Structure formats: structure tokens, C-alpha cells
Amino acid sequence: MNRLTPFQKIVSYGLLTVFTLVFLVPFLWVFLTSIKADRDTFTLPPKLFPVAMTVEEYDTAQKAGELSPIVATYGFAPTAEHYRRAFVEFPFLPYLRNTVIIVFGTTIGVLLSCAAGAYAFACLRWPDRGWIFGLVIATMLLPFQVTLIPQFMLFRSLGWVNTSLPLIVPFFFGAPFYLFLLRQFFVTLPRDLFEAARIDGAGELRILTQIVIPLSKPALITVALFAAMMAWNDFFGPLIYLSSENQKTLAVGLQGMVSEYMSEWGLLMAAGTVMIVPIVILFFIAQRYFIEGITMTGMKG
Amino acid sequence: MIRTRRFLCGRAIALIALAVTCLPGVTKAASKEEAKVVLRFWNQLSFDPVKSIIQGIVDDFNDRHPTIHVETLHSSQLPQKLLTAVAGRVPPDVCIYDRFRVANFAQRGALERLDELVRVQGVRSEDFFQVCWNECLYDGRLYAVPFNTDVRVLFYNKRMFRDAGLDPERPPRTWDELRRYSERLTTRNDDGSLQTVGFVPFINFGNTWLYLFIWQNGGEILSEDGRTALIDSSENVAALEWCRDFVDFYGANNLRSFQASTAVKELEPFFVGRTAMLGEEVWMLTRIKRYAQDLDYGMAPLPWPESGRRASWSGGFSMIVPKGTAHPEEAAEFIAHMTSREIQQSFGESAFQLPANRMAVDSEFYQKPEWSAFINEMEHSRYRPTSPAGAFIWDELSRAWESGAGGGMEPAEALRRARRNVQGELDRIHAHEARPLVNWTYPTLALIAVFLAAILGRGAVSAKKIRTLTLHRKEAFAGYLFALPVMIGLLTFTLGPIAVSAVYSLCDYDVLRPARWFGFGNYRKMFAADPLFWKSLWNTLYYTILAVPASVAGSLVLAVILNNKLAARGIWRTLFYMPSIVPIVALSMLFLWLFNGDFGLFNVVLNAVGIPDVHWMASPAVVKNSLVLMNMWTVGAGMIIFLAALQGVPRYLYESALIDGAGAVQRFFTITVPMISPAIFFMIVINTINSLQIFTQAFLMTRGTGEPENSTLFYVFYLFRQGFEYFNMGYAAAMAWIIFLIILVITIVQFRLSKRLVYEESQ
Incomplete structure (x- = not known):
């Protein structure tokens, strides 16, 4: 275990951040797929985040004031169905x-x-x-x-x-x-x-x-x-x-x-x-x- | 503080262990069941919802049947499992198994003949679709009862037809029309790449395969008696030339980049309106229902050449009874139940499947247009020849299709090669019984003699040596004692089986029947007559040479960075290690998505910085590099080993180096690398061994095909295919011995080099 100079520290953290982004992708995908509804899993263009409703459904729900807080705030609706x-x-x-x-x-x-x-x-x-x-x-x-x-x-x-x-x-x-x-x-x-x-x-x-x-x-x-x-x-x-x-x-x-x-x-x-x-x-x-x-x-x- | 934490930690582990052991235990068969005959039933249709529906039928059967209790195991990997179980004489009593592979077992006498057994249960051949029933026959005898079936039809996108000015209610009927329609439906981007395509008679477009085009053109694969390969007949060559011409219209490379996803069927361009027509089968309805509900599509018979004949093809599952069961009558009764009209109908409707019992398709459900399109095609449908070489023929035809239509080889030449190989395999299989049986007494005696001679001879030498020791005699005794469990394990669990496999490598051995003496036949074929052996060896060496240095260097870099005093080191370490613990199934599927040509993340990122698409999994030149890249995600495991090793480097070495004014890079090369050289050496050796045995990810990511053009057919992959798909375990054993020798030489060289380069304190 070594102490690092400030320059070395910056380089190290920079490298680690890049690596982390790269290494996290698999997890993000595994996790996001697990909370997506089936029909959102394969779409073109691909959707990283789960959208459990179509645009029309979204509009209808919004007008009726039935939009759940998560959808309203983040624009996507995770599902716990797969975990259940x-x-x-x-x-x-x-x-x-x-x-x-x-x-x-x-x-x-x-x-x-x-x-x-x-x-x-x-x-x-x-x-x-x-x-x-x-x-x-x-x-x-x-x-x-x-x-x-x-x-x-x-x-x-x-x-x-x-x-x-x-x-x-x-x-x-x-x-x-x-x-x-x-x-x-x-x-x-x-x-x-x-x-x-x-x-x-x-x-x-x-x-x-x-x-x-x-x-x-x-x-x-x-x-x-x-x-x-x-x-x-x-x-x-x-x-x-x-x-x-x-x-x-x-x-x-x-x-x-x-x-x-x-x-x-x-x-x-x-x-x-x-x-x-x-x-x-x-x-x-x-x-x-x-x-x-x-x-x-x-x-x- | 630390102590409390540790204490809590210990408590938590104890609690978890306790909770786990108290979990609802194995559901033991209740005592009233004990009087019943227990049938062990293995089901290859092991995925939901089909699996749950089958389980429901079985539960219902168990509730109502007075004397039989069926115990189910669902397993997608049934082929390997069934082979080992039958070989080990602990087979299940009844299975749902791929019909195509029945002949493989039947020809080797591993299945009960069902003619009489199911007839007395009221199972009648005329109740089933003829094509399904006939596929269950081998040599005129019944070895299976068909369970469900598929059949191919043309799916076409009506919206795309309209956009191209074609009548959506008038799909193409002939090969010529199919070609003309396709030209109308094809659009290209400015750079010449394909935006949309029509029909594509090429590998990975739909589910048609060369078999279909051969049949449509009036050709056959095998002679009537199944002993002669007819693969390069003029009809067949013409069929492949038609494919070739079609593929040339698109450009084979354009097609590869178009269809860059191979294993994930849900990423089907047909769903998003990029492929206008394709031949597909029954499962397509489920996928459309699930992933493309709004698709406006039509279905029609597959177009055939004007001079040819209307044809489709069917495969599916069937029920078999492995030889050696104690309850063949009960198994037959269960089969009769599962294939009865009622059960077939309720199964088919709830599982969205086509039953093999044609009496079951008279319901309203099957009157719907999408189902009658399939059912109408059944009378024109054919099945792949039932042959003990079935799986081999499949692979050879795929290979001929891929290279013949894709431009790697002239169609006639590709088919000639396929015929030669298939004929060789047929001859080998049929010559089996003419070869002398292996008398196991001699090899066994010889092996025991070798082991005893080695142990006693070496023991005598060692004993003499120990007697001359004065200082270290106790230490030497302790050495033997501490290594005793390892030596026992080595002898029983490893060396024995390895020696047996050495004998098998000299045999024609199909696992299901006793081995027959083959001399050096396997080795001769390998070196003289099997280009795939060389290809797979080359693939493997190429991969190893790239993957080993890359992953060892990657692990070392990460470990060295994380060995420094940085904030939140534990979290970083966990992050980098995490990909190594993702189950390989999930990791493989993930990378198929990342590597996908259209919307894989890698190409999206490359395009963003102005680099054109890379055909990660579709180009023979790139695919191995892609797997090397994928391997880099698992450097976390090596990082752990290096981190552990770095803890052993004494800090004073660095401190004195600092005083001497050595820079970070210099310290790394003069202190770190030499001090952890045993770990580096270990990582190189282990990575080499593992890379030379690469198998699982390539197998999963190409659905067992080794595509493209066998570029991912690695050595152990090919060995597995020979042993577990072609049932040529003798050849697999011979291959194993060759890779063993290769790895051995490499490892000895590495050990020799290490003597000079690796620092070992206690030597």
C-alpha cells in the first residue's frame, strides 16, 4: 500500500472511473432488464430504462391523473413482476x-x-x-x-x-x-x-x-x-x-x-x-x- | 470496534446458515404414495410457460391415477444428461425429447421399442400427423410417440408490401416471384448497406435451412435405406446455387452486418419492419404475441420452384422410454395419456403449440387463420432423415449452406465436401458392429500393473532416500502425510478416469454400447482427414495468444492501482470483481446484446465517434477478437489473486527504494513484479490452460453452431460436439489427449522459464 502524489491520485481516480463505467455496464443491463416489462426488453431503438407503458397509455394516464409518482418523476416505470x-x-x-x-x-x-x-x-x-x-x-x-x-x-x-x-x-x-x-x-x-x-x-x-x-x-x-x-x-x-x-x-x-x-x-x-x-x-x-x-x-x- | 463487527458478522453468518438449513425441506413423497409405481420423467421442454403447463398436466395425472406417481425433472440440457444417465444405467423411465435425436439413441439400442407397448394403450398411428409419426420410426420400428410439432410457413410484413406497391393479400408463390418480390422490398442506405430486405435464403434468416430448399427442388439427403449420402445431386446443387444467387443480390457481407445478432431470437429484424419475408415456424406466434403485438403480418405456404414441389418441414418433441427402465408398461400408459386427444388439445391451446395428435386440432382455437396456415401445411411437410448421423448431417449441411451460399466456396464443391464427410460418418457408424469388442480384462490389468509398478518402484526409491536422510526425515514423513488426501484423490477421482479415457481414445466408442477396438483410427482421422480439427485448434491457439497476455496485464494493472491508498477501495474492488461472478449464461446473453450490430452498445458508441459498424459476432475475422474483448470483463478474478499477492510484498523494500529515489514505474518493475512473480506465473499458467479450453461462452453465444463459418468452433467445443452430439466419444477422447499433450508441452515450457524468472523464497 503506497501513498500517492496528487498527480498519481488524479490519474488513478480517472482510470478507475473509466473502468467502473465499463465494468458496470453488464450489471446495469442485467438489473434494468430485470425490472422491465417483457415488451420493453427488445425494442428499436433500444431502451435502456423500462417504460412499462406506451406513449398513448402515458398520455391517457396523465390526463386521468393516474400517473404513478415514479413514472411522473422519472419517466419510467419499473416492474417488480419478475422478482415476484x-x-x-x-x-x-x-x-x-x-x-x-x-x-x-x-x-x-x-x-x-x-x-x-x-x-x-x-x-x-x-x-x-x-x-x-x-x-x-x-x-x-x-x-x-x-x-x-x-x-x-x-x-x-x-x-x-x-x-x-x-x-x-x-x-x-x-x-x-x-x-x-x-x-x-x-x-x-x-x-x-x-x-x-x-x-x-x-x-x-x-x-x-x-x-x-x-x-x-x-x-x-x-x-x-x-x-x-x-x-x-x-x-x-x-x-x-x-x-x-x-x-x-x-x-x-x-x-x-x-x-x-x-x-x-x-x-x-x-x-x-x-x-x-x-x-x-x-x-x-x-x-x-x-x-x-x-x-x-x-x-x- | 472491529471485534464487535466481526462478532456481528459471525452471528449473521450463523443465522443465515441456520435459516437455510431450516428452509422447507425436500418434499418427500407422502406415505400413501409409497404403494404407487414411481415414474421418473425428464422433460426437455423446460422453459415457461410450456414447462408449467406440462407440470400441471402431470400433477393432474398424479392426483387421479391410482397406481402411478410421476416425478418430473425439467431440463433444457437433456441431451448430455440423458446420455450420461443411460450410459451409467440409471436412466429415467420416460422423457420428452427432441424427435430429431431419437434415431441417435434408437440405432444404438438405447430405447425401448414402443410398437406393442403403446398399441395396447390405444395409441394409434392414424391419430397423428403422418410426418410426426414417421420421424419416430427407425428401421421400421417405433421408438417414440410424437408430442408436439412445428412446421414452416412464409411470414410476411403486409405494411412493407403496401409501401413497396405490392398486394398484401397476394404473397409470392414461386421461387421466381419470391426473388422478384424481394428485389422490390429491398432498400439500401447511401453507403450500399441494407436498410430493408425481402426474403433471404441464408443462415440466420428465419428458420428454413438448406433441407427445405433441397426438398422443394426435388432433391433428397440420404438414400432410402439411409446408408448412402445423396447430398451433391444435381437438384441439390441447383438449390444451393439458387441460394447463392439470391445472397449475391444482397451481398453476403451486407447480410452479415444486417443480421448481426445470431442467438437472441427476440432481436428479430422482422419485428421492426426490416425483414419483409421469412420462413418461420410455430414458436414465431408466441414471439410475435410477446414482442411485436402490433405487427401487421400475413402467412402463406413457402414458395417453391415451378419445376419442383411444395414442401415444408417439421420437427418437434416426442416421448421416449429409455432401455433399462423397470416400468415400461406404466411409462407407455403415461405416454398414452400425454398424447391423447384431450391432453394434446388443452396443452396445445394453453402453450400456444401445435399438437402432434391431429385429432386435437379440431377445436375453435385451431380454426383461427394463423393456426390453419400451419395446419394446412402439415400434409406437405417432411422431416429430416432419421439417421444415427442426424446431428452430423445437420452440421455438415449448415456448413455447406454457409460457405456455398455465402461465397466461401462453390456450391457444388461445398456439397461434395458435405457428401464425403457424411458418407464417412455413416460408414463409420455402420461398421461399428464389425469391429472387435474391447476385452477390458487386459487394459484393466495393464493399468493396475502400471499403477502398482509406479507406486512400488517409486516407493522403494523414495524409501531408500528417506532412510539416508537424517536431518529431514520427520519433515519428509510429514510431507507424505499432508499430501496424502491429495494423492488419494488424484488416484481415485482423476487418474482412473483419465486412464479409462486413454483406452477409449483407441476405440470406436459411442457411450451407449460397449467400446470396440479401433486402433489408431481416431488419431489417423484427426490428423489426415478432419479439417475441422485443425480449424478448431487454430481458433483456440489464436484466442489463447491474444487473451492470456491481455487478461493477465489487465488484472495486474487493476490490482496495482487498487493496492494504493485510495478512497472507498472496497467498493472499487467489489465493482471490478462483480462481472466475474455473473453467471456465464447471463454474461453471454448480455454480450450478444452489446455486440448486436444494430443496437448493441458498442456500435452505438463507435458510431458516435465516427467509426463505422464493427461486425462483432458476424464476421469470421472479428469474432474471436470480440470474445477476447469479452474476456476482459472477467479480469476481476485475477485482480483478486494479485491483490492477495501484493499484501505479501514487504513495505520496507518500497521505502528503501523511495530513499534511493526510484520512480513509481521503476518501483513497479524492480520490486513489485519480481516479488509477486509466483502469482504472475500462476496467472499465466492458469489463464493459458483455461483459454485453451474455452467452450461455454462460444457455445452459448452461437447456440452451439460455432458461427460464423466455424470461427468460434474452439477445440473443446468441437470435442464436445463429437462426444455428446455425434456420440463419438472415442474421437472426443483422442482429441482430449492431443490437447492434453499440447497444453502439457506449453506448461512445461512455462515451468522451465519460471525457474529462471520466478522468485521463490523457500526454494
Whole structure:
């Protein structure tokens, strides 16, 4: 974290403002579509804001004094219809429940197995670590589509099809991406710390839990966040392994709204918005720790 | 303060967790249901309002039926799901499934024969539209019962007819008239681009496809027995030449910029009076009702050539019973109910659909002109050949149409290529049973032997090494212990399946039947006889070379800016991360809108500063760059990793650099970059791997077509198509091994380079 000169500050804020405009467009569109009536979704020229009435209707309503305050003031009328449907017709809460179970299971599994694994691959010296680590990374290189069928057979023989176990249990046995990510953080930790702790008689588990983990909070939070987010948005896994309506997750439900023939755009975007909000909140809470992290790793300086 | 906040935060999380676990639980089947036979029913018509109407019919059936309880799963991605479930021998009992794809399953023995089963339930072929019923037959046997249907007619805009001085009550009847009308209805802008068009026999204009023009011109696709491709017959070439001539009148490039939206059907130029005529089917009525209520349109039979024949074509959904169900009779009873006159009528009317049961269309509802226009066309309607290579033929014909009519290739040559490829695929499929079955004992034993030899052999070496260690022996043991879960997971969940896929890559394997030995046939075809393999590889490398540096640099820039002391950093960070968490479905649809040629935001902005339109998704030369651009929206995830890494850079380094008078840029390159080089390396490796596997967004944004001209047919996209649409899993596995080797080489090079360039404290 650096202090900036006034000039640097101006440049930074300027850049950030431009980026923000660019990055916000998707959200604005998702959100605005979610509060638009269907017939306003696709018009030429495109309307960014929802206008739930035609010009004639507007005039009539205005003459009759029936124009709602929002329309009168802002010239557009949002509709909550899609949100109502997202909660009433779309079984949002059961889907949420199924999703949350998978997200919690996955995240805990990833944190436990990858922290331990990354510690072994980054901080401990043992004869086979190089090639085994290489093998783990190599498994990321094969497109999952081809291992899907053999994996499915495996989980079927374990009797796990139609349960969320195939989506959770493997994460308790490592996940290459997160393992690699954590390992890259752990290798930057000073070795002297471990040696000193070992001389003081600390076991490896204690070094992991009391030195490595506290020092790697930003990395662990990043990993937890990514794992949670990927499980939250994962579509293919639940699609293949879960086969009843009441096991569906949010992402699967969301995908179900898009079709080749007709798509429920408003509903899709309303459900999408509702699906994004919890992650945004989670992220907003978590990102604080990236800043806090500095005071903890400051001991290096 | 911080402690209270954290405490509250913890409480809030606990409360949320509690609330979530207490939510209304899974609705367990009530105890009285237990005596009933439970039918697992998967429905591919999974979107509203059709889905809710089907669910209503099922609920009603459950309420009234004494012995059957139907449990429904609605899923738009049924093809992949059904394939895995049937292969894993846990199929549903009954499905609503795309009729076009029935033969794909039927030929491979994955479906129950329904002839007897539904006959005893009173289902009679003469009650159905003949074209629908016949599409459910394969080799003369019944494998499905049609559920609903579509059929194509000419939609035309009456106001545009009037404006052009044409009689709105006299639509064109022949190909020649269609062409003349179209010329009258076409208007151009000053720069030669198209303002309005008439009829366009080209990809993405309406829903006609080359099949229709071939049939109208008297041609056929396959021989009677389905074993010989007739794609390049003189009638067919003439049909494609007619399309080509028509397209040339407009100019293929003009058409591409005109119809720059491909996947969002609601952005149809017909709705806003820019396309005067197009061939469309039943769903069009729903879309008009919803998005263009005021449209003044007419409907008529599709014009056909004077020397040819009147033709339309139908597709739709049907009900199937996968093999392996324990309740075929109950499934047949349910099918009989769903396809009965009564249910078909109420379904059709409420869902705005055309039922496949023709007895059901005698109601007042179907007497309305828009419906009778469709119904009258049913007797002239045809269906795409029922073939186990159906999906393959579809893709080849689309490709021939796109390049033959679009000017990329001479029509005759395009059709010759299509015939050659289709014939090859037909021969491969029909040669399946002549190939030797794989005896799994040997590969299994060999694999176990390899694994054991590796573990034991390597174990012995390692054990010896450990014994010689004195200082670090405990550390080494701890290493094995901590990595144990990862190693177990690697062996069971990943290496096993990967090894199996290696065997499949040497097989002719369609997932539904046992694998048959094919030697290096898949690899030979890939390198010697499959230009699409090379094309998809090129597409993927091109994308990767652009996307990886762009996104890593973008992430790094954002992270470095946001690592400074700025106001409201949390909010900025959240903002930039947000696009990364938008579900990919929503993000893809959003970018189709942004990239739209007519009213996409990008072109609106470019035009405002005087730059002409860019054909983001329509031009083969641009589309990959567009996807790279789209990828830039998700740099937030990389930013997070860099931010986390930047926390580990000791501040004293900067302070001493400041004292030495180093500028900001110099500090960035001499301190920041080296100190976070492990994270940069990680990002490059991961981004490379991910880019080489790009699939989902291209698949969603082109509706699975890889348009334009296969420019977005990326490697894994093509692999997916081979495995899950052509059921050629052996070929998909072989492709996976090739991309695996390519990525492996690239990654090893990256690791080698990193040894010199990456700073690692504990090494």
C-alpha cells in the first residue's frame, strides 16, 4: 500500500472511473432488464430504462391523473413482476438451500485438503513432491468432458448418483487449481520461520496452523471465495449428478430459463440479480481481509 | 470496534446458515404414495410457460391415477444428461425429447421399442400427423410417440408490401416471384448497406435451412435405406446455387452486418419492419404475441420452384422410454395419456403449440387463420432423415449452406465436401458392429500393473532416500502425510478416469454400447482427414495468444492501482470483481446484446465517434477478437489473486527504494513484479490452460453452431460436439489427449522459464 502524489491520485481516480463505467455496464443491463416489462426488453431503438407503458397509455394516464409518482418523476416505470415470479414460481428458496449445502461442503473441503496439500508441496521437503505436484497440475490440462463418463460410472458404482456427494467429496481430496494457487503463496513464506519453529520443537501441524495459515489469510480467503463462487455458479456438475426437481441448484434453475425457442429474459435477469447479490455481499466482507493482511505479513519487514 | 463487527458478522453468518438449513425441506413423497409405481420423467421442454403447463398436466395425472406417481425433472440440457444417465444405467423411465435425436439413441439400442407397448394403450398411428409419426420410426420400428410439432410457413410484413406497391393479400408463390418480390422490398442506405430486405435464403434468416430448399427442388439427403449420402445431386446443387444467387443480390457481407445478432431470437429484424419475408415456424406466434403485438403480418405456404414441389418441414418433441427402465408398461400408459386427444388439445391451446395428435386440432382455437396456415401445411411437410448421423448431417449441411451460399466456396464443391464427410460418418457408424469388442480384462490389468509398478518402484526409491536422510526425515514423513488426501484423490477421482479415457481414445466408442477396438483410427482421422480439427485448434491457439497476455496485464494493472491508498477501495474492488461472478449464461446473453450490430452498445458508441459498424459476432475475422474483448470483463478474478499477492510484498523494500529515489514505474518493475512473480506465473499458467479450453461462452453465444463459418468452433467445443452430439466419444477422447499433450508441452515450457524468472523464497 503506497501513498500517492496528487498527480498519481488524479490519474488513478480517472482510470478507475473509466473502468467502473465499463465494468458496470453488464450489471446495469442485467438489473434494468430485470425490472422491465417483457415488451420493453427488445425494442428499436433500444431502451435502456423500462417504460412499462406506451406513449398513448402515458398520455391517457396523465390526463386521468393516474400517473404513478415514479413514472411522473422519472419517466419510467419499473416492474417488480419478475422478482415476484422469481420467488413465487421459481422455487428460489429450495434451490438456494441445495446450493448453499454444496457451497459450504465444497469450500470446507477445498480449504482443508488444499491447505494441507499446499503446505506439503511448498514448505516440506520430501522425495516425491516434485513429480506428484506436476501430476496434480497435469490433471488440470485434460478437458473434463472426457473424464465425465468414466467418473460418472465411478460415482454410480459408489451409489452416489442423485446425491450431492459427487459434487462435494472429491474436494476433500484436493482440487488442482486451489492447490496450485495456495502453493504459489506458501512458497513465498520465509523458510527461516519454519526452521526456527522446528528448533523450538513445534510439530508440522502446529507450524501449519499457527504460522502458515495466519500468514496466508489473504490467500486462504481468496481460495475460499473462489471455491464458494465456483460451486455457487457450477452448472454442469449438478446437471449431471442431480436428477430431481427438489435437488436442483440455482445455476441449473437459471440455465433452464434459456431456450432455443423462447427465453424468459426478465425472469432470467431477476433470478440472476438475486443470485449475484449474496456473492457480492460475501465478497465485500471478504475483501476487507486483503487490506488487513498487510498488517499481519508486515512482520516480514 | 472491529471485534464487535466481526462478532456481528459471525452471528449473521450463523443465522443465515441456520435459516437455510431450516428452509422447507425436500418434499418427500407422502406415505400413501409409497404403494404407487414411481415414474421418473425428464422433460426437455423446460422453459415457461410450456414447462408449467406440462407440470400441471402431470400433477393432474398424479392426483387421479391410482397406481402411478410421476416425478418430473425439467431440463433444457437433456441431451448430455440423458446420455450420461443411460450410459451409467440409471436412466429415467420416460422423457420428452427432441424427435430429431431419437434415431441417435434408437440405432444404438438405447430405447425401448414402443410398437406393442403403446398399441395396447390405444395409441394409434392414424391419430397423428403422418410426418410426426414417421420421424419416430427407425428401421421400421417405433421408438417414440410424437408430442408436439412445428412446421414452416412464409411470414410476411403486409405494411412493407403496401409501401413497396405490392398486394398484401397476394404473397409470392414461386421461387421466381419470391426473388422478384424481394428485389422490390429491398432498400439500401447511401453507403450500399441494407436498410430493408425481402426474403433471404441464408443462415440466420428465419428458420428454413438448406433441407427445405433441397426438398422443394426435388432433391433428397440420404438414400432410402439411409446408408448412402445423396447430398451433391444435381437438384441439390441447383438449390444451393439458387441460394447463392439470391445472397449475391444482397451481398453476403451486407447480410452479415444486417443480421448481426445470431442467438437472441427476440432481436428479430422482422419485428421492426426490416425483414419483409421469412420462413418461420410455430414458436414465431408466441414471439410475435410477446414482442411485436402490433405487427401487421400475413402467412402463406413457402414458395417453391415451378419445376419442383411444395414442401415444408417439421420437427418437434416426442416421448421416449429409455432401455433399462423397470416400468415400461406404466411409462407407455403415461405416454398414452400425454398424447391423447384431450391432453394434446388443452396443452396445445394453453402453450400456444401445435399438437402432434391431429385429432386435437379440431377445436375453435385451431380454426383461427394463423393456426390453419400451419395446419394446412402439415400434409406437405417432411422431416429430416432419421439417421444415427442426424446431428452430423445437420452440421455438415449448415456448413455447406454457409460457405456455398455465402461465397466461401462453390456450391457444388461445398456439397461434395458435405457428401464425403457424411458418407464417412455413416460408414463409420455402420461398421461399428464389425469391429472387435474391447476385452477390458487386459487394459484393466495393464493399468493396475502400471499403477502398482509406479507406486512400488517409486516407493522403494523414495524409501531408500528417506532412510539416508537424517536431518529431514520427520519433515519428509510429514510431507507424505499432508499430501496424502491429495494423492488419494488424484488416484481415485482423476487418474482412473483419465486412464479409462486413454483406452477409449483407441476405440470406436459411442457411450451407449460397449467400446470396440479401433486402433489408431481416431488419431489417423484427426490428423489426415478432419479439417475441422485443425480449424478448431487454430481458433483456440489464436484466442489463447491474444487473451492470456491481455487478461493477465489487465488484472495486474487493476490490482496495482487498487493496492494504493485510495478512497472507498472496497467498493472499487467489489465493482471490478462483480462481472466475474455473473453467471456465464447471463454474461453471454448480455454480450450478444452489446455486440448486436444494430443496437448493441458498442456500435452505438463507435458510431458516435465516427467509426463505422464493427461486425462483432458476424464476421469470421472479428469474432474471436470480440470474445477476447469479452474476456476482459472477467479480469476481476485475477485482480483478486494479485491483490492477495501484493499484501505479501514487504513495505520496507518500497521505502528503501523511495530513499534511493526510484520512480513509481521503476518501483513497479524492480520490486513489485519480481516479488509477486509466483502469482504472475500462476496467472499465466492458469489463464493459458483455461483459454485453451474455452467452450461455454462460444457455445452459448452461437447456440452451439460455432458461427460464423466455424470461427468460434474452439477445440473443446468441437470435442464436445463429437462426444455428446455425434456420440463419438472415442474421437472426443483422442482429441482430449492431443490437447492434453499440447497444453502439457506449453506448461512445461512455462515451468522451465519460471525457474529462471520466478522468485521463490523457500526454494
